[in-house]
Amino acid sequence: MTGTAAARIRAVIRKELAEFRRNRLIVTTAAVLPVIFLISPTASILAVRASAASAALDRRVDAALFLPLLIPVFVPAILSAYSVVGEREQGTLEPVLTTPVGRAEFLIGKAAAIFMPAIGVAYLMFGVFVAIVQFGAAPTVATAVLHAPQLPAELVFIPLLAAWAIWVGLAISARASDTRVAQQLSILASLPPVALAALMSFHVISPTFGLTAALAGGLLAIDCAACFVVAQLFDRERLITGAKPSRRGGGSAPHVPGARAAP
Amino acid sequence: MSEAALPRQVPAGGEAGRQAPAAAAAIEVSHLTKVFGERTAVADVSFSVARGEVFGFLGPNGAGKTTTVRVLGTLISPTAGSAAVAGIPLGPAGAAEIRQRISIMPEDPGLYRRLTVAENLEFFARLYGLPRRQARMKEALAAVGLGDRAHDLTGSLSKGLRQRAALARSLLNDPEVMFLDEPTSGLDPAAAHEVLDLIAALRDRGVTVFLTTHRLDEAERLCDRVAIMNSSLRTVGRPDELRRALFSRSLMVTTAAPLAGPDQVFAGLPAVQAWQRSDPAGGGPAGYALTVTDPAQAAPAVTRALVAAGADVLSIAESRRTLEDVYLKLVDDAEDRAR
Numbered sequence: 001m002t003g004t005a006a007a008r009i010r011a012v013i014r015k016e017l018a019e020f021r022r023n024r025l026i027v028t029t030a031a032v033l034p035v036i037f038l039i040s041p042t043a044s045i046l047a048v049r050a051s052a053a054s055a056a057l058d059r060r061v062d063a064a065l066f067l068p069l070l071i072p073v074f075v076p077a078i079l080s081a082y083s084v085v086g087e088r089e090q091g092t093l094e095p096v097l098t099t100p101v102g103r104a105e106f107l108i109g110k111a112a113a114i115f116m117p118a119i120g121v122a123y124l125m126f127g128v129f130v131a132i133v134q135f136g137a138a139p140t141v142a143t144a145v146l147h148a149p150q151l152p153a154e155l156v157f158i159p160l161l162a163a164w165a166i167w168v169g170l171a172i173s174a175r176a177s178d179t180r181v182a183q184q185l186s187i188l189a190s191l192p193p194v195a196l197a198a199l200m201s202f203h204v205i206s207p208t209f210g211l212t213a214a215l216a217g218g219l220l221a222i223d224c225a226a227c228f229v230v231a232q233l234f235d236r237e238r239l240i241t242g243a244k245p246s247r248r249g250g251g252s253a254p255h256v257p258g259a260r261a262a263p
Numbered sequence: 264m265s266e267a268a269l270p271r272q273v274p275a276g277g278e279a280g281r282q283a284p285a286a287a288a289a290i291e292v293s294h295l296t297k298v299f300g301e302r303t304a305v306a307d308v309s310f311s312v313a314r315g316e317v318f319g320f321l322g323p324n325g326a327g328k329t330t331t332v333r334v335l336g337t338l339i340s341p342t343a344g345s346a347a348v349a350g351i352p353l354g355p356a357g358a359a360e361i362r363q364r365i366s367i368m369p370e371d372p373g374l375y376r377r378l379t380v381a382e383n384l385e386f387f388a389r390l391y392g393l394p395r396r397q398a399r400m401k402e403a404l405a406a407v408g409l410g411d412r413a414h415d416l417t418g419s420l421s422k423g424l425r426q427r428a429a430l431a432r433s434l435l436n437d438p439e440v441m442f443l444d445e446p447t448s449g450l451d452p453a454a455a456h457e458v459l460d461l462i463a464a465l466r467d468r469g470v471t472v473f474l475t476t477h478r479l480d481e482a483e484r485l486c487d488r489v490a491i492m493n494s495s496l497r498t499v500g501r502p503d504e505l506r507r508a509l510f511s512r513s514l515m516v517t518t519a520a521p522l523a524g525p526d527q528v529f530a531g532l533p534a535v536q537a538w539q540r541s542d543p544a545g546g547g548p549a550g551y552a553l554t555v556t557d558p559a560q561a562a563p564a565v566t567r568a569l570v571a572a573g574a575d576v577l578s579i580a581e582s583r584r585t586l587e588d589v590y591l592k593l594v595d596d597a598e599d600r601a602r
Contacts, residue, residue, distance in 0.1 A: 004392050011389030015375070015382075022377040091371035095432070098336050098367040099390040100359045237339040241299065241330075 008101050012109025013116075020079070020117070029078050030117060034071045034125045041067045042132050045145060050138035061144050066201040068129055069154055072122035072162040073190050079114045080169025081186035084239070085176045094240055103234045111166045111227070118162045126155065150201050153212040157197050160219040165190035167226035174234050177242070193219060287350045289314045289440050289471035290335060295344035297330050304330040306495040307344070312473060312488075314439075317466045319486035320475040321586075323594055326492045328475040329370075332442045335473070336367045349439045363391065366438040370445040372429035376418030380409060380428050383417055384435060391436040403431040407461060423454030430461055440471045447478060459485060483586040497593040506584045513582040514553040514561055515541065519575035521549040528572045529553060534561035548577050 020026050041064035048060050087093040096106070133145045145151075169186035176182035196215065200207045290312040297305040305327040312318040322328050333339045335348050337358040349364040351357040374383050381400060388396040404410045407427040417425060426446065433441055443462065447455035455478075462485055465472055476482055482489050483502050491497040498505060522528055529538045534557045541552035555561040558581040569576050 007392060008390055011386055014389075015378070015386045018382060019375060019377050090376065091369070091373040092375055093373075094338070094369050094371075095367070095373040095387070095429075096390070097338055098362060098365075099387060100362045100392070101390045102359070236337075240333060240338050 008105040009109040013113045016113030034121050037067050037071050038125050048141045050140050062202050072158045073165045076114045076118040076162045077165040077169045077186040077190040080166045081173050081182040083110050084173035085182050104231050114166050119159050122158045150207045153207040156216050163223040164193050167230050171230045292346040296342050298342040308496045310499050315469045316487045317472040319482035319489035322492035337361050365440045366433040367442040368433045370448050372425040374417040379414050381413040387432050403434040407431045423450050442473045444475050479587040491593050502586045505589045515582050516551040517548050517577040528568050532564045
């Protein structure tokens with residue numbers, strides 16, 4: 001990556017973050033959703049008594065550790081779905097596309113601007129959850145949570161799930177004509193990798209180190225491929241005109257009369 | 264806007280790439296065609312725009328003006344034909360370089376409403392990779408008279424001020440060619456006047472301006488040449504050339520009363536080819552429309568003939584055809600042919 005490209009990516013990131021800060025809807029979404037996903041598992045764990053049966057405790061821990069995993073999926077899915085179609089709706093996309101910014105620079109800048117706050121919030125919520133459990137739950141319950149085998153795997157999956165949700169959201173946003181539709185589709189499309197994490201959380205598959213590493217590697221590869229695919233989907237002509245891009249072809253143009261020049 | 268206010272900048276792309284032959288046209292379009300599905304938006308259009316020229320691109324809604332601008336701005340690709348902008352051929356290889364050298368101001372100002380004017384400009388200055396960003400922004404804002412509104416949220420500005428801010432954004436990269444798409448659309452007369460003054464100042468700086476507009480008075484006032492489009496190009500030329508080419512020149516003569524023998528008065532006068540009665544609407548004085556080859560030669564001869572005939576002459580004036588007359592004639596002719 002050249003210095004100019006990096007500077008353009010930084011410009012997009014700065015602009016996006018400045019816009020996020022001043023967009024009440026985005027700030028509310030990024031703040032309220034994580035809190036909602038934190039309240040339920042925290043309350044659930046705090047309600048478990050020290051004398052609870054081992055099986056019941058395990059079920060509570062599994063559910064409690066799964067819900068915060070939705071934070072790095074839903075928050076970036078909503079933000080990224082707005083990202084391109086929102087610019088088109090407010091008329092800012094065309095001026096940006098008339099500058100020398102490349103599509104990869106533009107998309108990476110947008111993705112990075114969403115990725116950083118999204119995983120920041122997700123780790124923060126996990127940290128808050130763990131802290132509350134550590135100091136508020138019965139010692140045996142706290143130990144069960146903090147030593148749950150899926151906890152390290154989930155911490156590894158947070159950035160990978162967020163990246164998937166961002167690229168899917170950007171892809172949909174680049175094709176959608178309406179923000180709400182884009183957000184609904186993005187949330188749906190970002191869920192499949194979560195299902196994989198759910199299988200691990202609920203011990204349908206055992207979260208060993210090897211399996212976690214393999215799944216994480218697979219997700220990372222998918223995220224990289226998604227970045228490439230989204231860049232291909234991001235077509236200036238389609239974004240500006242809503243029409244499929246034309247491809248030059250010899251003789252494909254209809255016969256038209258010549259222009260008449262003034263004498 | 265003065266030359267000193269906005270000195271030429273060397274873009275991040277470097278000086279070497281920027282230098283085009285002095286003789287090269289700013290825009291050269293050859294048989295350009297753009298088809299969307301079954302609809303031909305632009306059909307076989309060819310023209311060229313000289314460096315430093317203000318070129319008006321006129322036509323009714325849906326005539327293909329904006330599509331042409333988008334093709335030349337590398338936003339969309341042509342279906343057929345070729346073009347060069349700022350000396351660089353259109354195509355994937357030159358697209359980024361063309362975008363570095365031009366700016367496009369769309370009809371909608373397209374500013375981030377939650378950002379201040381300065382933040383908007385800084386974002387674009389960074390995308391262009393401009394050196395001396397703060398100084399450039401200050402100069403661009405001063406050029407459009409927005410120096411004291413830099414820290415206002417763009418969403419809080421009136422449409423006229425937003426349009427000026429968009430113009431400031433277009434000036435940031437010191438473009439060789441500026442495409443202005445309906446720059447006064449939706450503005451009140453005072454705001455429109457200000458924007459037109461800014462465009463006139465661009466011409467004084469030697470910037471090539473490609474102006475699409477519905478407002479023919481604007482085009483007539485600002486443009487060195489105009490093209491009239493209706494999917495295909497109807498004509499290109501200087502406004503006065505177009506008037507001469509499309510309409511015969513005439514003198515309008517008004518007398519206090521009808522002439523007893525107009526044939527005897529007008530026959531044989533130098534430069535007068537024909538005449539017809541053309542009484543002013545509402546009655547009153549008598550009017551005559553004289554088709555002439557040279558109004559300057561015909562007018563004195565007509566005056567002498569009328570005085571010799573004892574007529575009370577109220578006025579003799581050359582009939583001025585406007586660009587609007589040219590436009591309406593060409594567009595109406597095109598519609599007639601289409602029927």
